[in-house]
Amino acid sequence: MNKIALNVISCKTNLKSDAKDNNSFCPVCRGPGIFVKNITVRHMVSDDLLEKVGISDYYLCMNKDCQITYYNNDFKIEFKKSDIKVPIWFKKDAKPKYACYCNKVTEEQVINAIIDNNATSVKDVVRITGAMNNPNCQINNPLGKCCHHIIQEIIDKNL
Ligand SMILES: [Zn+2]
Numbered sequence: 001m002n003k004i005a006l007n008v009i010s011c012k013t014n015l016k017s018d019a020k021d022n023n024s025f026c027p028v029c030r031g032p033g034i035f036v037k038n039i040t041v042r043h044m045v046s047d048d049l050l051e052k053v054g055i056s057d058y059y060l061c062m063n064k065d066c067q068i069t070y071y072n073n074d075f076k077i078e079f080k081k082s083d084i085k086v087p088i089w090f091k092k093d094a095k096p097k098y099a100c101y102c103n104k105v106t107e108e109q110v111i112n113a114i115i116d117n118n119a120t121s122v123k124d125v126v127r128i129t130g131a132m133n134n135p136n137c138q139i140n141n142p143l144g145k146c147c148h149h150i151i152q153e154i155i156d157k158n159l
Contacts, residue, residue, distance in 0.1 A: 060088075
């Protein structure tokens with residue numbers, strides 16, 4: 001095999017791996033997304049769009065200014081904010097801004113617990129607000145993850 005043929009092969013390999021990496025970037029804003037399992041997305045999108053979700057996993061666009069929420073570049077599927085049943089807390093104009101989706105505790109309630117009730121830890125916030133009680137984050141939280149880190153972030157910002 002000559003050198004040019006070899007170069008072509010390695011070039012194709014690169015393209016392939018790039019395409020895989022591109023999968024995690026939002027098709028609209030080109031910002032980074034976070035991997036979210038199919039089961040979570042199924043519980044987030046409006047019931048009339050369930051068929052469109054299919055069986056694949058998705059990424060959630062983390063750009064607060066972008067209208068896109070879940071997307072899958074392999075299948076060219078994307079969902080907008082208006083396709084989702086709950087407001088995505090970090091997106092602009094999310095109302096209310098939930099910190100804990102399982103118990104519908106808002107960012108405002110967490111801030112009040114810090115300011116009015118001197119909460120300084122996630123444990124305090126949980127006791128005062130009732131957050132993280134009977135959690136089922138895989139289907140309630142838009143990332144499918146425990147809201148612990150969201151509450152911690154609010155505490156760090158407001159202490
Ligand atoms: Zn986006």
